[in-house]
Amino acid sequence: MTWISPAPARCFQAALILLYVSAGSIAELERGCPCDKPELCEPITHTPAKEVVGFVVNQDNWMKYNWTHLTTLMMFTDLPTNLMCHAHSLGVRIVLGGLNGFSVANLTNSTARSTWIKDQLALVQSSYADGINLDIEAPVKNGSLEQKLLTLFVHEVYQAFKSANKNYQVTYDVAWSPNCTDGRCYEVEKFADIVDFLIVMSYDEQSQIYGPCVASANSPLPKTELGIKQYLDLGISPSKLVLGQPWYGYDYPCIDVRPGDVCYIKKVPFRGVPCSDAAGSQHNYGSIRQLIREDHITVQWNDTFKAPFFQHQITNIMHQFWFDDPPSLSLKYSMAAQHSLKGLAFWNVDSLDYSDEPHGRKDTEEMWTAIDAFFSN
Template sequence: KIVPTDGNETALQEWIESIYELTSSNYFDGLSFDYESPMNLTAFMYDWYTHVVNQTTLYFHSKNPYSQVCMFFLLLLFCVKTIVISWSPYNIDGREYDYLSLGQVSDLLYVMDYDTRSQILDTCIAGANSPYYTTKQGLDGYLEIGVDKNKLILGIPFYGYNYSCEMSEMESLISKYCPIRFVPFRGYNCSDAAGNEKDFADIMSIIDKQLNNTEIRWDINTQSPFFNYMYESFSNDTNQVFQVWFDNATSLAKKYQYAKYLNIRGVGPFTFASLYKTYSEIEIQRAQQIWSAFDYFFL
């Protein structure tokens, strides 16, 4: 059933009861709200969304008073009730939600520190999926508006973005600047929708196949790795360059360190399955490196 959005309290209560039955019958301890549509301060949904979350929290807690205990790595399954929120509270993608109130009426807030180039404000080029500065700016922002740090979970990506470079604008096949086509998103001409998501394991397979025509580079500004790779077009004997931006153990560790410095509740990846495709020896070794980066938060 879809949550009612018309202010009908009876329908809302029926929805909450049905969701509780669904989660409890499947031995889940709760659920996650992931509403990502645009909203402004005057919209009906601004207050209604908070009300829906609050009523759901009250009902779930009345049925399971011990359900506030969470396992951070599996928070989308085992946390009582989590709200998934944008990387910053400051009107990202038109999502002007009442984040402070949502934090007060829910158990956890999962900060999606990825897809941060959904609205590119400057030059339309490929860039980092989860720059270090958005981690800092986003978490600082939630704390600035008064969100309880003990409710914040830093969500980080186990995937990256693959961009096709506009060859007519490329300075060279190995250029660090990859102009991308204009793909509008919510009022902005350029967005990461010009690229496509690639799991970490799939990104590493490009390296294993030696398709890359540059080494894995490190961008100092965003504290993120990236590389170029190339395919030859059989139709017109030209080369097409792609650029991949992703996170590795080094870039993730830096974000975990800042999360630990702020003493927030936890960190959690999206998604676990992104690390594994073939379970080869090298793939498992790389996955272990990614997992070991969590030590920078927990130790």
């Protein structure tokens, strides 16, 4: 997959994503369970001690995932019935993800909330999935009515799904820091008490740049650990926190490069801050590794951020790329283990090279193997 988007991942995630089952699958479902064994259409009942969650955005690669490392797949794309059957045969949950068309503006409308919840529950049931992942990232003011109603909404979703089936999983994606990051002033302590676990999206940490407008790491280890500690300092149990990590990087066109490889970038505001990572564009890990190989690029290591980067001239403009790789991710996976977190999550599992090209296959295997750092600490 070589998906490249000029918009940050948070914008993609916060889009109003409508999940659905393909027309062919609907016909199968109307005839009953589409799996060879009827029990595969039942929700997974066991709860793993640790979670390894993959966000899925492309339904073409799933047969090549490293399934031995996964406990849950969160679908941000169509759900093929054969994927569901295969996942359930391996004890892996399939959870429907995204905002699914619900707007924060509707929080004050109890009928709209109820209708949305019923529709999503029906969708999960009809596709034989295992629950829902809430990814509401709209700004909400601290102390506002919307803040209280969002917490109520999360509780209503949880109650509806657990009443339908106690084995359904309900989770919420939160920002890398609980301190009103990007204007998201959510009652995260209450969220943690309600849902099965929170996925801390420890990426796009440059979404609001308060210092010099320069390119930097997407998920630097010190900042990532700071965010996790802030959640723990609120009294949230580590067993309710899953560390989300990026399997992608950013390409920043430099408007000026100064000594020390300091790349000044264009000021692109985001939610009240004049500089953000929106000045760059996302590239998945597979395409970054391909660029490095084809152009014989030397990758450098920033020991402050514990992250790789490189500079590359494209059409007379110097670009600086920041990304994560197995060494940088292993450090953060180990950090998650040291804090006894519930698990790991990745945006997204389709960012790797699942082709049969030898170098790409090696890169992909190393990314999956890096997960072992979480379990070896």
